[in-house]
């Protein structure tokens with residue numbers, strides 16, 4: 001336990017949650033959700049790719065890997081001004097957090113000054129800041145924290161077993177080491193993964209087990225549904241095999257189990273929302289998802305967009321929240 005939050009889940013406990021009758025599972029998830037979070041509020045984050053393509057890692061789902069034949073052009077780190085302009089647009093659109101992603105194995109020390117300027121500039125606009133840049137050294141983590149970086153995103157992506165089938169250039173242990181460095185620097189952790197990559201239920205159990213037994217739960221847990229991209233190993237497989245897209249109900253179950261096992265974390269309904277029905281998204285919110293990515297674009301692929309989100313929020317009576325603190329405090 002950390003505080004009164006359980007971190008000693010067994011795989012069997014998590015498998016048993018997945019096995020619950022759907023309505024019982026949703027009831028439990030929603031009950032726990034209301035204990036820790038404001039029931040009708042959804043946190044809004046916006047993504048920007050600050051360095052696109054040409055990544056030396058071989059993540060089988062990713063358009064930005066140099067191993068993929070996605071046709072994406074490799075670009076250099078973009079200018080600070082371009083980042084600030086995109087952040088201003090995100091803020092005007094009501095977003096509370098600005099997440100900057102780079103297609104790197106790890107940042108180079110020569111990029112650190114520019115990255116820190118981006119962080120302090122975005123923070124000065126009154127937005128929460130998040131970056132995802134690959135692995136970090138202790139020094140890089142403390143420099144980013146010092147510049148005002150609130151969150152660092154680094155995903156475990158799947159179960160340890162299935163991870164090895166998806167990525168071979170970076171080990172599971174290296175991911176854990178980066179997460180530990182982020183924690184030690186004082187930044188909040190954003191860590192989740194992808195479902196719908198062809199993994200089994202047992203892998204989804206193992207994935208959530210890995211997250212829910214970290215020494216402290218990540219403050220943000222992004223749950224992505226694979227966006228199949230032509231030219232990537234997993235995208236091509238999904239496109240060829242058709243109908244292997246994760247079942248909507250199984251996706252909602254995954255969100256619900258994340259909510260139950262990590263009760264205080266913000267659970268983000270992340271990639272894959274563009275092709276998700278309103279009803280499935282509504283079930284995800286009922287299951288405890290309380291964050292989304294706003295805007296028309298994720299990093300390289302499309303996103304639901306402001307119009308569709310505004311309509312859905314209106315229908316469901318949801319309101320954006322800009323900070324997770326009030327919801328948490330209300331729960332104590």
Ligand code: SAM
Pocket residue numbers: 061062063101102103104105132133134135153154155157192193194224225226227228229271272299
């Ligand atoms: N290069 C950095 C890294 O991987 O550490 C950060 C960027 S990477 C794109 C961030 C996360 O986006 C991945 O860990 C993965 O979970 C998610 N992601 C990437 N491509 C995706 C896709 N096609 N569908 C769903 N999620 C995806």
Ligand code: DTB
Pocket residue numbers: 047063099101132153155192193222223224227270271298299300301302
């Ligand atoms: C995360 O878990 N999902 C976001 C964020 N962290 C960086 C990225 C989703 C990327 C989807 C595919 C793309 O747009 O390239």
Ligand code: SF4
Pocket residue numbers: 055056057058059062063064065066102103104105134
């Ligand atoms: Fe590189 Fe990140 Fe894509 Fe993996 S997910 S190939 S590390 S950009």
